[in-house]
Amino acid sequence: MSPKSSVATAQVPKIWIPLMVFGVIASALGVWLILSTNAKIGTLAVLLALALFVAGIGELLWASERRHAWVGYALGGLFMVAALVTLLRPGKSLYFLAVFVGVSMILTGVIELALAIFERDEIDHWVLLAVIGLAGIVTGVLAIAWPDITIWVLGFVIGIRILFFGILEMAVANQLRKLTA
Numbered sequence: 001m002s003p004k005s006s007v008a009t010a011q012v013p014k015i016w017i018p019l020m021v022f023g024v025i026a027s028a029l030g031v032w033l034i035l036s037t038n039a040k041i042g043t044l045a046v047l048l049a050l051a052l053f054v055a056g057i058g059e060l061l062w063a064s065e066r067r068h069a070w071v072g073y074a075l076g077g078l079f080m081v082a083a084l085v086t087l088l089r090p091g092k093s094l095y096f097l098a099v100f101v102g103v104s105m106i107l108t109g110v111i112e113l114a115l116a117i118f119e120r121d122e123i124d125h126w127v128l129l130a131v132i133g134l135a136g137i138v139t140g141v142l143a144i145a146w147p148d149i150t151i152w153v154l155g156f157v158i159g160i161r162i163l164f165f166g167i168l169e170m171a172v173a174n175q176l177r178k179l180t181a
Helices: 003-035 041-065 069-088 094-118 126-145 151-180
Strands: none
Touching: 003 041, 003 151, 041 069, 041 151, 069 094, 094 126, 094 151, 126 151
């Protein structure tokens, strides 16, 4: 084992725990969005904005680990802007919100799917990334196909995407944990 790899292995215990916690939080938030069919529009708008914010933070945290860091920063920025739009215009402009979030989900899904396909030799969980990308594309198309969609339906489909994202984070954390066992 080289000195560099022993340093990297020594840092793994410090990394996997926050990743696991982040994955659990993201998954719980995704499940909450999926199951919140009776919540009021304002509550769902806050939950949706929080979910988009969590997705943005996740993309920004992993951006420097990507082959092309700008992709992660762009994805994180898209999610952050979508979160802000959701908070500022929850009930007044559902059409704009549905289209904006739909386009954001399609763009992030296409980028994630492309990364999974073209960098599968470098990404251990490329199949999960491809599934997340496909889920993003499908949810984006659904949001645009029904521009009069209510915020809870949008929350439901975003919840599915956030749930998959959380599961991926937990899988990565578990893989890192196994490196130290």
